[in-house]
Amino acid sequence: MTSPETHLKVEGIYKAFQQSTYSEKVLSNVSFEVPKGSILGIIGKSGAGKSTLLRCLNGLEKPDTGKIYFEGIDITSLKSSELRAFRQKIGVVFQSFNLLSSRNVFKNIALPLELLGIPEPIQKDKIEKMLKLVGLLDKKDAYPSQLSGGQRQRVAIARALVVDSTLLLCDEFTSALDPHTTVEILELLQELNKTLGITIIFVTHDINVVKEIAQKVCVLDQGEIAEKGPVEKIFINPSHTVTKELLSELLKDNLPEFIQHKLHQKGQENDDLVLKLVFNSQTSTRPIIAELIQLYKVPINIMSGNLDHIGKETFGHLVISLKHNLTSSDQIIAFLTENHVEVLQLGYIKWQ
Amino acid sequence: MAIDQLILQGTLETLLMVFASTLIGGFIGLPLGILLYNTSENGLNPCKRTYQPLSLIINSTRSIPYIILTVLLIPFTRFMIGTSIGTISAIIPLSLAAALLIARSVEDALQAVPKGLSEVGVSLGATSLQTIIKIILPEGLPSIIAGITTVTINIVGYSAMAGTVGGGGLGDLAIRYGYQRYDTLLVFIIVVVLIVFVQAIQMFGQWCVNQCRH
Numbered sequence: 406m407t408s409p410e411t412h413l414k415v416e417g418i419y420k421a422f423q424q425s426t427y428s429e430k431v432l433s434n435v436s437f438e439v440p441k442g443s444i445l446g447i448i449g450k451s452g453a454g455k456s457t458l459l460r461c462l463n464g465l466e467k468p469d470t471g472k473i474y475f476e477g478i479d480i481t482s483l484k485s486s487e488l489r490a491f492r493q494k495i496g497v498v499f500q501s502f503n504l505l506s507s508r509n510v511f512k513n514i515a516l517p518l519e520l521l522g523i524p525e526p527i528q529k530d531k532i533e534k535m536l537k538l539v540g541l542l543d544k545k546d547a548y549p550s551q552l553s554g555g556q557r558q559r560v561a562i563a564r565a566l567v568v569d570s571t572l573l574l575c576d577e578f579t580s581a582l583d584p585h586t587t588v589e590i591l592e593l594l595q596e597l598n599k600t601l602g603i604t605i606i607f608v609t610h611d612i613n614v615v616k617e618i619a620q621k622v623c624v625l626d627q628g629e630i631a632e633k634g635p636v637e638k639i640f641i642n643p644s645h646t647v648t649k650e651l652l653s654e655l656l657k658d659n660l661p662e663f664i665q666h667k668l669h670q671k672g673q674e675n676d677d678l679v680l681k682l683v684f685n686s687q688t689s690t691r692p693i694i695a696e697l698i699q700l701y702k703v704p705i706n707i708m709s710g711n712l713d714h715i716g717k718e719t720f721g722h723l724v725i726s727l728k729h730n731l732t733s734s735d736q737i738i739a740f741l742t743e744n745h746v747e748v749l750q751l752g753y754i755k756w757q
Numbered sequence: 758m759a760i761d762q763l764i765l766q767g768t769l770e771t772l773l774m775v776f777a778s779t780l781i782g783g784f785i786g787l788p789l790g791i792l793l794y795n796t797s798e799n800g801l802n803p804c805k806r807t808y809q810p811l812s813l814i815i816n817s818t819r820s821i822p823y824i825i826l827t828v829l830l831i832p833f834t835r836f837m838i839g840t841s842i843g844t845i846s847a848i849i850p851l852s853l854a855a856a857l858l859i860a861r862s863v864e865d866a867l868q869a870v871p872k873g874l875s876e877v878g879v880s881l882g883a884t885s886l887q888t889i890i891k892i893i894l895p896e897g898l899p900s901i902i903a904g905i906t907t908v909t910i911n912i913v914g915y916s917a918m919a920g921t922v923g924g925g926g927l928g929d930l931a932i933r934y935g936y937q938r939y940d941t942l943l944v945f946i947i948v949v950v951l952i953v954f955v956q957a958i959q960m961f962g963q964w965c966v967n968q969c970r971h
Contacts, residue, residue: 488882
């Protein structure tokens with residue numbers, strides 16, 4: 406059914422919640438594959454069905470139809486005792502950390518090992534190894550109430566991985582953290598992904614998290630996958646409106662209100678033509694704008710812009726305006742397109 | 758009997774009744790409370806057919822005024838102890854009252870444990886029993902102790918009515934000697950003893966809560 410490197414494969418999941426009078430569709434026709442050792446980000450607005458999808462992946466919810474294969478085994482057909490054994494193999498990190506306030510750090514990480522009945526001396530070795538990995542060896546006797554949010558999430562990650570889990574599911578794991586701490590936790594996850602080779606699947610509404618660590622992304626909209634693929638590809642060339650909306654948060658590519666109000670679609674001579682240029686890594690290192698100015702002798706006004714990096718790829722956009730002139734405008738657009746810059750005509754502006 | 762002897766005897770009877778019935782009530786109420794939690798809507802194994810009848814029985818028994826409950830239980834007490842009169846016999850209805858109060862307060866304490874923590878148990882592959890023993894009970898322990906402390910103090914109040922079945926105790930003393938014979942001094946002394954008594958229970962309970970809350 407699945408190729409050997411596939412860690413998790415989701416096939417046509419459908420899930421609806423039964424209300425008293427009607428049933429509410431939460432997930433529909435969701436399929437994707439996660440290779441071993443990769444990082445998948447599932448992104449969507451609230452109510453898109455992200456958390457339900459994640460709960461299906463560790464068997465907390467059962468999809469109405471569809472299959473989920475974990476290491477080739479269909480978990481939707483498991484009996485409850487088999488499901489428990491399966492859950493012991495995957496780690497889960499929650500938004501609200503969900504640490505036990507009655508246990509100190511060491512004992513919190515010990516919980517999964519206790520449940521498996523692992524002898525205490527072996528427990529101690531494993532826990533200390535995990536504490537070292539997440540950098541909390543000095544906090545092992547502290548109680549969760551004495552820790553910061555970032556430290557609590559580190560404990561939660563250690564707890565999720567202490568039983569040698571190969572798959573880590575993270576549910577909105579950065580929502581309760583400040584931006585600085587988020588970066589630290591993301592770095593930790595990336596490191597764990599590299600050193601331990603664990604597969605990570607996370608859901609988030611924060612496009613930054615996807616940008617920082619995911620290799621592949623699934624955009625979820627109203628329970629369906631709007632688009633999926635490698636992060637660079639989706640980010641540079643988003644096709645779905647939801648993806649574009651989410652990305653605009655990252656690029657802050659919305660024009661200021663007052664300029665948007667002035668934009669109109671019918672251009673006359675002497676109006677300014679407003680173009681959005683989308684760059685990918687092929688073009689972003691070339692001085693295209695300078696070349697443009699030299700070639701066509703047109704003054705160009707840069708209105709907004711942003712460049713960012715995903716993995717090794719650079720991408721970004723510029724919004725420029727230039728004097729509209731029927732012949733030169735067409736030539737300029739042709740020149741840019743030839744040079745692999747995607748050109749979108751936003752409209753025209755009459756200044757004054 | 759001299760006043761000091763009366764008070765000493767009453768205190769001992771109250772101590773015996775309160776602690777014996779809270780202890781017996783705890784043995785019955787704790788498992789009952791866990792069962793209520795587990796079968797409730799938020800529990801690990803929701804089961805309306807268990808929860809609702811159980812909840813109804815507990816509520817209706819708790820609605821019966823305590824003194825009526827004592828009288829209703831006379832045949833049962835006689836069956837258990839051999840007599841329905843005396844301090845030991847008074848412990849039977851008190852234990853029942855304590856068990857029901859404790860069951861409810863244990864249920865409340867466990868319901869207050871964040872749902873996310875029981876999901877940790879499930880996602881770690883724990884059985885329901887493991888989740889209750891390893892996660893839910895330790896997390897709910899401070900609230901359980903606080904609840905039992907309140908129940909114990911309630912039982913101190915209930916024990917005043919033990920006099921109707923010859924159970925004795927401080928409350929009975931206050932009613933018979935103080936209220937019915939207008940012995941204001943005696944009532945005053947008993948009230949002071951009871952205040953100290955309740956205060957001590959409260960402080961001890963709080964101390965226990967602080968010990969297990971981190």
